[in-house]
Amino acid sequence: SLQLLKMLASTIGTTGKHLRREISEIVFTISNIRDILRHGEKHPFLQKLSIDILTSLALEGDATERIGDTGGVLQELFNIFFKYGIPEDRKGVNLTVAAGEALAMLALESKSNCHRILKLKLLRRLVEALKDPLLRVNSARILRNLCIYSGSEFFHQLRGVTAATPIILQAIMSEENKIQEVMAGLSANVFKYMTSQESRISFEEARITVAELANKLVEIIKKHKCPSTNVPRIRRFTVELAIWMMKDRVENIYTFKDLGMAEALKGALETTSELENFNVFCGTVGLNRHRLTTQSLFETALELMESRQNINQCKILQNQLADLDEL
Structure with a gap:
């Protein structure tokens, strides 16, 4: 019956949307799944099916809230996620990845679920999990959603995420594809919890200069000339970070200009796609659209560089006029 339920919950299109709503409205569905997660340790196959069902149901906002509001579901998912940090078999790997994906989905665009997760006091473990090859991708996704959707109420608690900044910077510099994405x-959203001085210290701890990171971001844009289904958001995340860097320190604008970011972005503007504007997909249909399109982000970054250029031109003109006055 779980296999049938999984098949129904993962149906695409309008039919799938209706089925997910119907399934989540059955009062025993989520609590029964919770019991399987809690007591089904000897049946990892059933646990995996149950987690996959939750992930599919979380495609619908109402279902997401029902899942989070059912006592113990989030905690049981985290128990599974952290338990198999170093799994002994493939089943453990599958469970860990599935639990992480479910948690990331449940935190996506859900302020209430983000608050529930933060109340579990697991932020430090999520930060530590960024070092774990098996956990780091979904830990980063969960942390990013917590930073974006939690609101101001947990600002002080979320400052704990800043401890991960050196790890994040090193990963951007040394990794590729999904981890880099x-x-x-995560990085652009973590930096907003830091002062400029704190961010400079993080760069020092990571033994990375701002110029080196800027160069890496330009390389990423140049490398990914077109959006990819494997890393559909890497260009927008890269530009989000570049925008933060340029707003944080004026000199970073000059650094990006010298490295050719403006030219790279102008080329990227010609290949933007709807693929880059969504957080998740159901089949080939995009769900959870980003508030800003990738096109808008690229244009914002270009405007930052161009506005600084205009200011410089004005200053040069003012200096020239001053020289003429002296003559």
Whole structure:
């Protein structure tokens, strides 16, 4: 019956949307799944099916809230996620990844679920999990969603995420593809919890200069000339980080300009796609649209560089006029 339920919950299109709503409205569905997660340790296959069902149901906002509001579901998912940090078999790997994906989905665009997760006091473990090869992708996704959707109520608690900044920076510099994508996505949101002085210290701890990071971001944009289904958000996350860097310190604008970011972005503007504007997909249909399109982000970054250029031109003109006055 779980296999049938999984098949129904993962149906695409309008039919799938209706089925997920119907399934989540059955009063025993989520609590029964919770019991399987809690007591089904000897049946990892059933646990995996149950987690997959939750992930599919979380495609619908109402279902997401029902899942989070059912006592113990989030805690049981975290228990599974952290339990198999170093799994002994493939089943453990599958469970860990599935639990992480479910938690990331449940935190996506859900302020209430983000608050529930933060109340579990697991932020430090999520930060530590960024060092674990098996856990780091979904840990980064969960942390990013917590930073974006929690609101101001937990600002002080979320400052604990800043401890991960050196790890995040090193991953952006040394990794590729999915890990690089999720770390870039997390970084721009972590920096907003830091002062400029704190961010400079983080760069020092990571033994990375701002110029080196800027160069890496330009390389990423140049490398990914077109959006990819494997890393559909890597370009937008890269530009989000670049925008933060330029707003944080004026000199970073000059650094990006000298490295050719403006030219790279102008080329990227010609290849933007709807693929880059969504957080998740159901089949080929995009769900959870980003508030700003990738096109808008690229244009914002270009405007930052161009506005600084205009200011410089004005200053040069003012200096020239002053020289003429002296003559």
